[in-house]
Every structure is written in structure tokens, then in C-alpha cells.
Amino acid sequence: MRSDRSSAPLGLKIAAAAGLAFLHLPLLLIFVYAFTTEERSYQWPPPGLTLQWFAVTWNRPDVWQALGLSLKVAAISTVIAMILGTLCAAAVSRTKFFGRETISLLVILPIALPGIITGIALRSAFNLADIPFSTWTIILGHATFCVVVVYNNAVARFRRVSGSLVEASMDLGADGFQTFRHVILPNIGTALVAGGMLAFALSFDEVIVTTFTAGQQQTLPIWMLEELVRPRQRPVTNVVAMVVVLVTLLPILAAYYLTRDGDQIAGSGK
Amino acid sequence: MTTAVAFEKISRHFGTVKAVDAVDLDIREGEFFAMLGPSGSGKTTCLRLIAGFERPTAGRLSIFGERAEDVPPYRRNVNTVFQDYALFPHLNVTDNVAYGLMVKGVAKEERRRAADAALELVKLPGYGARRPGQLSGGQRQRVALARALVNRPKVLLLDEPLGALDLKLRENMQEELKALQKSLGITFVFVTHDQGEALSMADRIAVFDHGKVKQVGTPEEIYKTPNSRFVADFVGSSNVLPPDFVERHVGEKRWASLRPESVRLVAEGPGAIAATVISSAYLGGTTRLGLDVEGHRINAVLPAGEPCPADGKPVHISFARDDLHLMDEAG
Numbered sequence: 001m002r003s004d005r006s007s008a009p010l011g012l013k014i015a016a017a018a019g020l021a022f023l024h025l026p027l028l029l030i031f032v033y034a035f036t037t038e039e040r041s042y043q044w045p046p047p048g049l050t051l052q053w054f055a056v057t058w059n060r061p062d063v064w065q066a067l068g069l070s071l072k073v074a075a076i077s078t079v080i081a082m083i084l085g086t087l088c089a090a091a092v093s094r095t096k097f098f099g100r101e102t103i104s105l106l107v108i109l110p111i112a113l114p115g116i117i118t119g120i121a122l123r124s125a126f127n128l129a130d131i132p133f134s135t136w137t138i139i140l141g142h143a144t145f146c147v148v149v150v151y152n153n154a155v156a157r158f159r160r161v162s163g164s165l166v167e168a169s170m171d172l173g174a175d176g177f178q179t180f181r182h183v184i185l186p187n188i189g190t191a192l193v194a195g196g197m198l199a200f201a202l203s204f205d206e207v208i209v210t211t212f213t214a215g216q217q218q219t220l221p222i223w224m225l226e227e228l229v230r231p232r233q234r235p236v237t238n239v240v241a242m243v244v245v246l247v248t249l250l251p252i253l254a255a256y257y258l259t260r261d262g263d264q265i266a267g268s269g270k
Numbered sequence: 271m272t273t274a275v276a277f278e279k280i281s282r283h284f285g286t287v288k289a290v291d292a293v294d295l296d297i298r299e300g301e302f303f304a305m306l307g308p309s310g311s312g313k314t315t316c317l318r319l320i321a322g323f324e325r326p327t328a329g330r331l332s333i334f335g336e337r338a339e340d341v342p343p344y345r346r347n348v349n350t351v352f353q354d355y356a357l358f359p360h361l362n363v364t365d366n367v368a369y370g371l372m373v374k375g376v377a378k379e380e381r382r383r384a385a386d387a388a389l390e391l392v393k394l395p396g397y398g399a400r401r402p403g404q405l406s407g408g409q410r411q412r413v414a415l416a417r418a419l420v421n422r423p424k425v426l427l428l429d430e431p432l433g434a435l436d437l438k439l440r441e442n443m444q445e446e447l448k449a450l451q452k453s454l455g456i457t458f459v460f461v462t463h464d465q466g467e468a469l470s471m472a473d474r475i476a477v478f479d480h481g482k483v484k485q486v487g488t489p490e491e492i493y494k495t496p497n498s499r500f501v502a503d504f505v506g507s508s509n510v511l512p513p514d515f516v517e518r519h520v521g522e523k524r525w526a527s528l529r530p531e532s533v534r535l536v537a538e539g540p541g542a543i544a545a546t547v548i549s550s551a552y553l554g555g556t557t558r559l560g561l562d563v564e565g566h567r568i569n570a571v572l573p574a575g576e577p578c579p580a581d582g583k584p585v586h587i588s589f590a591r592d593d594l595h596l597m598d599e600a601g
Contacts, residue, residue, distance in 0.1 A: 165359075182372075182373065
């Protein structure tokens with residue numbers, strides 16, 4: 001009998017369960033408060049359960065505005081990140097040039113830096129350049145770290161797409177555009193989509209960089225932050241929190257499933 | 271006979287590395303041309319120059335009489351079978367083979383028919399629906415061949431196509447490639463480091479060393495009359511004889527080559543040269559003897575059945591003057 005087939009010791013099982021509970025019980029709590037009848041304080045246990053906050057949320061124009069802005073910011077910065085990240089990954093993995101490794105590091109740096117540093121840096125840069133704070137400054141701020149996610153996904157896939165595939169395509173009569181469309185894109189496509197979804201999720205719930213790069217605009221996370229200090233219709237925030245969890249979780253799940261069997265897609269040519 | 275590919279003083283330098291250095295070559299239409307040389311000798315770079323993946327730093331390249339230096343790979347009527355086959359992993363075999371026709375805008379039905387015909391040609395019918403990952407090495411190579419041939423190229427380039435195959439498969443493929451080339455009449459340019467492969471398959475061979483062409487000729491010319499020590503040494507197991515030795519026995523102070531099968535064991539007498547047996551290897555049909563002759567090592571091949579002297583035994587050898595090939599290189 002193989003030892004790795006036997007089940008884990010009881011202590012380990014309990015530890016794992018406790019870890020999961022620690023991670024997820026607070027989330028559950030937030031979901032429960034979305035149904036509470038008490039609107040001023042978070043009272044436990046909830047005095048009663050109601051669905052009224054969903055209707056209230058639905059009818060609040062400020063929620064819709066913040067949600068719209070968040071979706072817009074996430075969508076545009078994802079598009080920017082996908083274009084720049086792919087180009088950057090292509091350059092870094094396809095050619096050898098002086099400073100290649102440095103560029104690779106510089107691209108990844110924004111995600112390693114604390115968001116507050118990125119935020120302060122961007123704010124002073126925008127100030128210095130006399131760029132008024134607007135939706136676009138938020139988008140630019142988000143794009144800085146979204147690029148990293150797309151880049152990381154794309155560069156890993158590029159590495160597995162053998163360089164001779166591009167030459168083979170050119171050899172068979174395809175020009176640069178046709179080669180991109182028929183050979184490169186199919187081979188890196190899932191990695192790009194996965195990177196894009198992660199970027200979207202990252203941007204959608206970003207607070208710190210947004211605080212520094214926004215003008216009067218409120219993205220959904222910022223709106224939630226403001227709402228928490230105001231003792232009015234508190235469960236609305238919880239309803240919105242549920243929406244945020246869903247909107248960010250679904251793309252991440254999809255990204256996971258897309259890259260999970262990526263080996264079959266890109267690695268089977270050799 | 272028309273010239274398919276012409277190199278005129280073509281160089282391809284990478285910084286200080288002269289991968290290809292002032293090479294002149296004429297590859298004739300319809301011939302099976304081998305570029306033979308050790309790794310790093312420039313043969314693959316020459317192939318890539320013809321395909322268009324490299325541009326010459328100097329010189330003129332013509333393909334069927336047209337200047338080709340500035341023509342991108344996708345506009346050359348030349349196709350390549352890559353060393354690693356470079357099949358598209360996301361496409362099935364039919365779509366791989368039909369790729370060239372697809373990008374040219376050929377209709378789907380016609381592409382399919384042409385791809386099936388090409389697969390038939392490389393003896394892989396019925397494999398169209400498989401993915402490259404589901405094929406063996408030999409089958410992938412046939413797909414790569416079909417993918418190149420379906421475009422009816424004027425020149426087919428093969429980059430060490432048999433390198434990754436095992437011995438048995440390689441021998442079969444050698445015969446098949448040769449038969450295919452004869453029946454299609456397409457110019458084949460074939461890069462290899464295996465002299466046996468070049469000699470058995472090619473109509474003509476160019477021997478490369480350090481970015482230069484050392485000799486161009488038929489396999490027989492290359493084998494029997496190498497023009498330099500390098501060619502003699504690389505192409506066969508020829509004995510390369512130094513000038514002083516040649517001067518003593520033939521009278522001319524030149525480097526010379528002598529095929530092992532031209533060396534005979536004889537009884538002591540006029541013209542016989544004393545030698546000592548250093549080693550012997552039984553090769554089935556023949557026995558190869560290593561001899562020490564006046565301090566030089568000379569290999570001899572004895573036909574089977576001839577008595578084989580033991581190691582360390584003194585013997586006498588002789589060879590016909592005509593079998594000794596004097597090389598251009600002076601002493």
C-alpha cells in the first residue's frame with residue numbers, strides 16, 4: 001500500500017479546517033449582514049432577516065454610478081494592460097537585447113511595490129505634469145499594475161511557443177499580421193484572456209492607488225469605504241460587497257480554468 | 271542547366287563572428303544539393319539566407335535569377351523543413367499541411383484536397399485529424415515535409431531533417447527523400463553534418479568549414495579527390511599524409527590523401543613500406559587496421575577473408591601511385 005494514499009492525520013485536518021474557517025468566516029459574516037433588519041450598527045446576531053436592502057441598493061443612483069465607474073476603469077485599464085503587456089512580453093521573450101532582464105524586473109516592480117508608494121508617485125507625477133485628476137488618471141494608475149499580470153501570463157506562454165513556429169509561418173507565406181493572427185494568438189490566447197481577467201479583478205477592487213489618483217470620482221470600493229463611516233442604510237454596503245465578491249471571483253475562476261490545461265495548448269509541438 | 275540559387279561573395283557576419291564569409295555557390299535546378307560541415311561551419315546560416323530568415327551583410331543572392339536579398343521569407347517561392355519540424359501545435363495535421371494555402375486564400379475544399387494529396391505523397395494518408403502531439407517523430411517529419419511540398423516550392427530546404435530520427439528510420443527516410451526528389455524534380459537543398467548521409471543522397475555536395483566553402487563537387491569527387499586536409503579528414507576516414515612523407519615516397523612535397531581501401535598488405539620487396547600494426551577492428555564485411563608507418567598513423571581496410579596480422583606485428587604496405595591524391599594545399 002502506498003503511504004501517500006493513506007489519509008492525513010486528524011490534527012492536520014483540524015488545522016486545515018481552522019485555516020479555511022479563519023479565511024472565510026468573515027466573508028460569510030458580511031453576507032449575513034446584507035440580510036439584517038438593523039441598519040445603524042452591525043449587531044450580532046441580526047435581529048431579523050430581510051431582502052429589502054437589495055431593493056434599496058437597486059434604487060440608489062450613487063451605487064450605480066460607482067459601479068459604472070469601476071467597470072469602466074477596470075475595462076479600459078485591462079485593455080491597456082493587455083496591449084502593453086503582450087507587446088512587452090513579446091519583446092522580452094522573442095529578442096535578446098541589452099538590459100532585457102532589467103526591463104523584465106521594471107515591469108514586475110509595480111506589483112511588488114506597496115500600492116501607497118505607487119499612489120504617491122503617480123499623484124506627484126500628475127501634479128508635476130499639471131494633469132487634472134479624472135477618470136483617466138485612475139485608469140492610468142490601475143494600468144500600471146494590471147500590465148504586470150498580463151505580462152507575467154503572456155511571457156510564460158511565449159516562452160513555450162517555439163520561435164521556429166513564427167519562422168515556419170513566415171516560410172509558408174504568412175506575413176507578420178497573418179502570423180500573429182493564425183499562430184501567435186491561438187497559442188497565447190488563453191494566457192492573455194486569463195491575464196486580462198486577473199487584471200480586471202485587480203482593478204475592480206483597488207482602493208489605495210485609486211485614492212491617490214482620483215479626483216471627485218468614486219469607484220465602488222471607494223464608495224464602500226466612505227459608506228462605512230456613515231451610519232445610514234449600512235446593509236447596502238454589504239449588498240454591494242457581495243456584488244464585488246462575485247464580480248472579482250468569477251473572472252479569477254475563469255482565468256484559473258483557462259490556464260489550468262495550458263500545457264496541452266502550447267507545449268505539444270515539439 | 272538553370273541556376274536555382276546563386277551565392278555571389280555572400281557574407282553574414284554577426285558582430286565579429288563570420289558565420290558565412292564570402293561564399294560563392296551555384297545550386298542547379300532540380301539537383302539534390304547537400305551542405306555538409308561540422309556544427310558552426312555556416313551551413314545552416316546559408317540555408318537561412320536562402321529561406322530569408324537571415325539577410326546577407328554583403329554579397330548578392332539570387333533565386334532563379336532574381337535578386338533575393340530584400341525579399342521577405344513569405345514572398346519567396348522556397349519552403350523549409352525545420353530541424354524541430356515546427357508543426358503548429360494548435361492545428362491538426364490537415365490544417366498544418368494546408369497552412370500555406372490558407373494564408374494564400376485558397377478555398378477550403380481545395381486546400382483539403384491538396385493537403386490530402388500531400389499526405390498521400392509522404393505516405394501518411396488518413397492522419398489528417400490528428401494533432402502533432404499525437405504523432406511519432408518520424409510521422410511529424412513527414413507532416414513537415416508535406417506542409418512544405420503542398421506549396422509546390424521551387425526550392426525545398428531541409429535543415430538536418432533526419433537528425434532526430436533513429437538509425438533504421440533515417441535509412442528509410444534517406445531513400446524516400448531521394449525518390450521523392452527525383453519524382454518531383456524540385457531542387458532540394460539539404461543541410462547535414464553526417465558525411466554518410468551527404469554522400470549517399472546528394473547529387474553534389476558543398477563542404478563548409480568556418481564560414482567558407484572548402485570544396486564543391488559530386489560525392490565521388492569529394493570522396494576520392496578532396497582538395498584539402500579538412501575535406502579529406504571530414505568527409506571520410508581518409509588517410510591524410512604530410513608533405514615530407516609524400517615527398518619520400520612519391521617525390522612531390524604536397525599534402526595527400528589516401529583511401530584506406532587503397533592500402534594493401536604486401537610481402538617485403540621494392541616499393542614496400544615497413545609498418546607496424548597498432549590496432550584492428552572487425553567490421554563484418556571488412557577489417558580495419560591501424561598502422562604505424564614512419565611515425566604516422568595510416569588506416570587500411572582489408573577485405574574479409576584475408577589473414578589479419580596480430581597487433582604489434584611488423585608488416586609491409588604498398589599502394590598504387592594513382593590512388594594517392596595530391597591536394598592543392600602545398601607543404
